[in-house]
Every structure is written in structure tokens, then in C-alpha cells.
Amino acid sequence: MSVMAFSQMMGNLQNVESNLELARAKYSAEGASRVGGSVAMTGAAINSFTLSTIWESADACFAARSTVLADTEMQAAIAASDAQPLGFMIGDLKTELGECEGTYAVAVGATTTVHTDDAIEAVAGHYQRLFVANGVNGVRTIRLNAAGEFTGAYANIFYTDSLDAYFAGSAAAWADGDFLATSVDIGANIVDRTISRMI
16 A cells, blocks of 8 residues: 655745755655655645655655765755755555646645544545546545544545536535445544645
């Protein structure tokens, strides 16, 4: 099972595109299968930058993180951007639907009382039917293993080129009997939602 990690920081965003390309090159060389970046447009950490990476294992993630953060070129970029760490989270990548890239990422944090594979597959089916089939590019679901107060919760990340498409899907979901029944069955509760622009 793959893992996905999120490193969140605050700083000067002037060089965010070139810094992301540097991070992409460094982490990809260490084995990351995907390296992405986004800037929060809503929430308590608005204007923060999040670097997201996907790995074969947590061991691979932390080994690469140690190597890359010790790299002199990366250290210089971090210093030049006055980047201050806000947090680091890692979790199991449970599902991946559609094309998980876009202009925006909407991260929806949720807790549940049922964590079976069947429950996760049922939710993924609803996401495919209500979101991906109606204009949202793709969705990833991650169960967070080490994320402070969000440990054990799920991060559902919707990638879209249109926030209207996401909000239309969300409205459709909360009016859909099957989706609502599944939400009740698994004890789902939304605890956070952040909209970010992808870099």
C-alpha cells in the first residue's frame, strides 16, 4: 500500500514554483512516485504551502525526507523563502479515482466509526458517481496515521479545474439518499475543509 505525506510551511511564496520544481527533482530522485504543491486559499493556515509526496512505504518517505532536507541546495531554497514548518502528516493512500491533478485541490477531513475496506470502497463509489462523473477530475482518500489531532481521520482530496463543479457535487451528495445512508452507516462526520490552488 502506498503512503502519502504532507509537509506544510509558511513563508515567502515569491519563488514557490521554482522551489517546487527543485523539491520535485530531489524527492523524485529518492523514489517519490508523485510530488505536488499547493497554496491554501481558505482556513486558519491561509497562504501556507503544502508539499505532497507519494511513496511505496513510510520508511522510504522518511529516509528521503532526511536526505533531501540535508541537501545544501534545498537548504538554501528554504532559507531564501524564510520557510517555517507548520506540520507534517503521513497516511495510507486508500483510494485513487480519476485524474488526481487540477487547478484546485479541496481537502475534506472526515472521521468515521467504521474503517473496513467495504466502507472505503462504498464511499469511493459515491465519489466516482457524484463527483468524478460530474466534472471533478479525481479524488484521493488517505487515512492519516500520524497527523496530530487528525490522526486516524481521513483526508479526502478532490482535484478539480472548477470549484463550481466540486460544490455542485457536494450539494448533490448531501441530497443523495444512498450517499446519506452510507454516511450514517459508517458514522461519517466532516471536521475540516480547505481549498487550495495547485502549483
